[in-house]
Amino acid sequence: SIIMLEAAMLQMKKDQEKALISMQKATAHLREGVDDIRKALREERPIRSDLGSNDIQLLLDEANAKHELHTIYRTKGNLEQVNLELWQCIKENVGELLTNVLKHSKASAFTVEIKVMTAMVKVSYYDNGVCKGKLIKGLGLEAVEERTIKCNGKCFFEMNEIGFKVINIFLIS
Numbered sequence: 001s002i003i004m005l006e007a008a009m010l011q012m013k014k015d016q017e018k019a020l021i022s023m024q025k026a027t028a029h030l031r032e033g034v035d036d037i038r039k040a041l042r043e044e045r046p047i048r049s050d051l052g053s054n055d056i057q058l059l060l061d062e063a064n065a066k067h068e069l070h071t072i073y074r075t076k077g078n079l080e081q082v083n084l085e086l087w088q089c090i091k092e093n094v095g096e097l098l099t100n101v102l103k104h105s106k107a108s109a110f111t112v113e114i115k116v117m118t119a120m121v122k123v124s125y126y127d128n129g130v131c132k133g134k135l136i137k138g139l140g141l142e143a144v145e146e147r148t149i150k151c152n153g154k155c156f157f158e159m160n161e162i163g164f165k166v167i168n169i170f171l172i173s
Helices: 004-013 014-045 048-067 084-105 139-150
Strands: 070-076 109-116 118-127 151-158 163-171
Touching: 004 151, 048 070, 048 084, 048 109, 070 139, 084 109, 084 139, 084 163, 139 151, 139 163
Parallel strands: 070 109
Antiparallel strands: 109 118, 118 163, 151 163
């Protein structure tokens, strides 16, 4: 294309019609090249849901390896409906809740389940740790709740004899 354009510049004085044809060919080649580049970039771009899901799996794998905490990660539905902001919220909530499990619950297992439905995403985080007394939200649980609300979600906490559970509900469009 560069050679064609240089040739067209030289032809401008002698034969404007040939110069125009060379410029049109160069333009067509450049357009094809740009289209090929765009196509290649689209193919190489990682899928958003894979990035978010992999980040969560990595956090769980690290907890499993470093602290011998049995971790489970399950997903259901079309994860492509989950936007980047929501993935970030879920990932940060997983990190915060893993910290709580390790500090407070004496749990041997921690599970994260993401269920994507038509108009909402339900994320459940739960452990099999010891729950005693009344729920007192410390800085960590408050941060989980605030983060969830910032993503237009609702946050529910549940303590019972089989462990501690946090449920996030996010509306999606």
